[in-house]
Every structure is written in structure tokens, then in C-alpha cells.
Amino acid sequence: MSIHALLFDLSGVLYEGDACLPGAVDTIARAREQGLTLRFVTNTATKSREQILAKLGALGIEVKPDELFTAPDAAVAYLAQRQQIPYALVHPAIAPLFRTDAANYNCVVLGDARDGLNYATMNTAFRLLMDGCPLLGIGDNRYFRDTEGLSLDAGPFIHALAYAADVEPVIMGKPSALFFAQVVASTGLTPEQCLMIGDDVFGDVEGALNAGAQAALVQTGKYRLGDEHKLSRPAPLIAGVADLWSLL
Known part of the structure; x- marks a missing residue:
């Protein structure tokens, strides 16, 4: 894969509940060391962006405010424009x-x-x-x-x-192609250079593929056995975020 940006879902990929998933902190740190552009993309609608950033920080996951894209933020902007x-x-x-x-x-x-x-x-x-x-x-x-x-x-x-x-x-938010386009545009890269990593076969993986990006499905979070067969086109399946490097 010729990947220059990683788009991470949060819950079910980097953490579950109040605990980090194995390899999450190290994966983010390694990606930064390698100069990859990072975006954190979530539909979470039960926490403000400030609460999300605080939670990630408490878990040891470094996320800059402009790297976080949330569905509620997109909705607020949409309403304000109209x-x-x-x-x-x-x-x-x-x-x-x-x-x-x-x-x-x-x-x-x-x-x-x-x-x-x-x-x-x-x-x-x-x-x-x-x-x-x-x-x-x-x-x-x-x-x-x-x-x-x-x-x-x-x-x-x-x-x-x-x-x-x-x-x-x-x-x-996900799986909207417009939302994915907004995230991709913020990277300055093409969709094909971006890899979405998610546990939701439809919202994360199918949504990213439909937007022209690449995607990988993790077997953590909401993943259920056989989810990968629900995709309209093949996408890599990995055990968890720590196995991301096998693709890169």
C-alpha cells in the first residue's frame, strides 16, 4: 500500500470503554515517527470534542485538536452555513x-x-x-x-x-462520502493515499471505500465474525490496530 495518511476510528479501534486496546499508543507514536499524516474520525455523539480529546490524552494517545473530526462538529457547521x-x-x-x-x-x-x-x-x-x-x-x-x-x-x-x-x-459523519472528503481534503493528499482503520464494516470500511480511500477492518470493537464478507469489495482484515504495520 502506498499510504501517506492514516484515518483512525476511535472506539473499538484505539480503545474500548476506558481502556486502550493493545498496541494503540505504540501504533500512534510509531506513525508519527514515520511522518505519516494522522486523522481521528469519529461519529461519537455522546461526548464533546473537548471530552474526546481529554479522554484520548488520559489514555496516552496524543491527538492534536485539528486532527480530530467528529460528526457533531460537521452537523453544527452544516447548520450554521444554512x-x-x-x-x-x-x-x-x-x-x-x-x-x-x-x-x-x-x-x-x-x-x-x-x-x-x-x-x-x-x-x-x-x-x-x-x-x-x-x-x-x-x-x-x-x-x-x-x-x-x-x-x-x-x-x-x-x-x-x-x-x-x-x-x-x-x-x-461516517459513512457519508462528503464527510470522508472533508477529512481527506484536510490532509492535502488524494483519497487513494489515505487508509481508514475501523471496526464498523459499513460506517468505517465501506464508507471509506466508497469515498475512494483505502480501508482496513479490525477484529476488535463491534466486529463480528464474517463482517468482512458483507463488503462490496475486498478490504484487508487485521486482528487489531497493532497489526496495521503488516499492511504498510
Whole structure:
């Protein structure tokens, strides 16, 4: 592989819960020593970027602020460009990012709101969509893994609303090709020179491949046996981030 930039997913690739995965710290340090451009790409919508950077730092993973690309940041920028005021179903940790005005909602934003995703709030969002508001999704992941095991992510709820209201959601974050293009553009390289490393066969790997980048699937985090066979085209499979160097 002719790779000049590495794009890392976070949870399930570099850490799980509050513990680093084997080889994560050494892999990042070695990549920097070799002069590779690094980007950290996440759909995490339950922590602010400041909390994410603090967590990575506490785990011993050096990440510069301009190397971190999050789906909530992309959503905030998208709304600001269009001067949209969202009815935001998001986690309390990122709720302050979204300007709200109940009298002037003109779009719906849905992220990993956890218990905030209930019949009443989903119905409010549905009615706004039926009145013509667009739907913006923070990420499109189907599920994630945490200390309790596999759990539903925001994707199923986004698609439930889209199906009910017969609208096409705009997805911020992975697997959006526009999001990957933004990350790649920040490196100054071509997509083919960038390698995405992720545990989500659709959001990370398929998303990167569809954006013209290269990708590798790790057998940690949310990976399940046989995930590699769900890809529309082949991609390398490695046991974990420590085995990245076998590809490079």
C-alpha cells in the first residue's frame, strides 16, 4: 500500500470503554515517527470534542485538536452555513452545540440521544418532517459496543423517521462520502493515499471505500465474525490496530 495518511476510528479501534486496546499508543507514536499524516474520525455523539480529546490524552494517545473530526462538529457547521435552527434529539453532552428556538424550528437533527429517543420526541420530529423540515442525522451507524455489549446506535432511529415521513436524511459523519472528503481534503493528499482503520464494516470500511480511500477492518470493537464478507469489495482484515504495520 502506498499510504501517506492514516484515518483512525476511535472506539473499538484505539480503545474500548476506558481502556486502550493493545498496541494503540505504540501504533500512534510509531506513525508519527514515520511522518505519516494522522486523522481521528469519529461519529461519537455522546461526548464533546473537548471530552474526546481529554479522554484520548488520559489514555496516552496524543491527538492534536485539528486532527480530530467528529460528526457533531460537521452537523453544527452544516447548520450554521444554512442558518437552520434544529429540533435536536441529541445527547445532553453535545446539546449546547445546537442553537434551539422552539418557535422557529426549521429542521430536525437526530443523534445518539439514548433515552431521549422515545415515542413523544420521535413523534414531534416526525410532525416537523411532515411539515417540510429536512432531516439531518449525526452518523448512520447501526449499533455500537460499550461495557454493556452491543447497543442500538442512531442509524435505526434516523431511518425510522425517514421511512415514516418519506424523506431522505442528510448524514453528517461516517459513512457519508462528503464527510470522508472533508477529512481527506484536510490532509492535502488524494483519497487513494489515505487508509481508514475501523471496526464498523459499513460506517468505517465501506464508507471509506466508497469515498475512494483505502480501508482496513479490525477484529476488535463491534466486529463480528464474517463482517468482512458483507463488503462490496475486498478490504484487508487485521486482528487489531497493532497489526496495521503488516499492511504498510
